[in-house]
Amino acid sequence: xxxxxxxxSASPSLLLASSSPRRRDLLQQIGVRFSVLSVDIxxxxxxxxxPRDYVLRLAREKAEAGFARQQGALVSLGADTIVxxxxxxxxxxxDQAHAIAMLTALSGKAHRVLSAVALVDATRAAVDVSETxxxxxxxxxxxxxxxxxxxxxxxxxxxxxxxxxxxxxxQKIEGSYSGVVGLPLAETEQxxxxxxxxxxxxxxx
Numbered sequence: 001x002x003x004x005x006x007x008x009s010a011s012p013s014l015l016l017a018s019s020s021p022r023r024r025d026l027l028q029q030i031g032v033r034f035s036v037l038s039v040d041i042x043x044x045x046x047x048x049x050x051p052r053d054y055v056l057r058l059a060r061e062k063a064e065a066g067f068a069r070q071q072g073a074l075v076s077l078g079a080d081t082i083v084x085x086x087x088x089x090x091x092x093x094x095d096q097a098h099a100i101a102m103l104t105a106l107s108g109k110a111h112r113v114l115s116a117v118a119l120v121d122a123t124r125a126a127v128d129v130s131e132t133x134x135x136x137x138x139x140x141x142x143x144x145x146x147x148x149x150x151x152x153x154x155x156x157x158x159x160x161x162x163x164x165x166x167x168x169x170x171q172k173i174e175g176s177y178s179g180v181v182g183l184p185l186a187e188t189e190q191x192x193x194x195x196x197x198x199x200x201x202x203x204x205x
Contacts, residue, residue, distance in 0.1 A: 014197050015074040017066025022163065022182040023079055030185060031200040032192065035074065039065040043091075051084045051114055056127050059116035067120045075195045078118045081182050083158030085111040090158045099159040100144045106158065106169075108138040113158070115179035119191045126191055130184035132175025134162070139169055 012035040016023060019038040027034055041061050045054050062078030070076065083090040085105055093099035116129040139147075152166060153159040160166035162173075162180045178185040192199060 012074060014192070015066050015070050015072075015076045017062045017076050017078045020079075020182055022161075026178055026181065026183040026185060026188075027077075030189060032197065033201055034077075037066050037070055037076075039069065039078075041065055045089065051082060051089055051112075052129060052131075054089070055080050055082050055114045055116040056118070056129055059118040059129075060120070060125060060127050063118040063120040063125065067122075073122060075197055076120045077188075078120070079116060079183050081113065081115040081157045081179070083111055083113055085109070085158075092155055092157060093153055093159045096145075096148050099148050099153040100141070102159040103139055103144045103147065103153075103169075104141070106136045106139075106160075107144075108136060110135045111158070113175075113180045115176065115182065115184045117184060117188045117191060119195050119197075121195060126194060128184075128187040128191060130176040130179035130187055132173060132177075132179050134170060134180060135172040135174075136169050137171050 012033045014032055014034040016027060016034045016036050017039045039062055043058055058080035059078045063076045066078060067076035090102050093102060110133050113132045113134055114129055116127060118125060118127040147153065147165060150165055152161050152164050160169060162170055173180065176184045176186065189199060
């Protein structure tokens with residue numbers, strides 16, 4: 001667990017409680033000055049917990065963990081993304097067989113991506129979530145194996161990255177593209193404004 005300055009300035013106004021490079025890129029895209037603190041929480045799903053409740057809870061617990069463990073008192077942002085197909089939650093693949101099984105299940109049909117964001121400070125917490133429909137073309141077994149061998153499916157919910165090689169599987173997206181990447185920017189922007197975290201900062205000089 002390490003805290004490090006990232007973004008556009010050495011004077012951050014936000015703590016990103018995540019080690020995800022995709023979330024770093026998205027925050028930089030909207031000009032947020034932030035530092036990073038990687039946190040570990042128990043991501044086990046509670047019995048009977050609905051996908052929406054599950055992803056919202058994880059995002060909030062990550063934000064709370066970041067706020068509690070930081071050295072300062074920055075507003076803490078936590079996020080979580082899950083893929084839901086035929087009522088089943090697809091997390092990150094454990095191994096090759098698991099990744100190929102997930103891609104095979106997603107092949108030729110639509111699935112949902114739920115991406116939650118939470119902000120926490122000393123007195124309050126707020127959460128929001130985007131839900132996006134992603135439509136996959138049919139993927140052959142050979143393509144699934146070749147895609148696994150690129151290394152990209154590791155660490156990705158549903159075993160694919162829409163911003164990477166996995167984009168070739170996507171026929172259509174209805175909803176938030178940034179949410180599928182890992183951080184829904186429209187929802188994030190609204191929460192940042194509620195917590196008075198500045199956006200659209202420009203690089204000094």
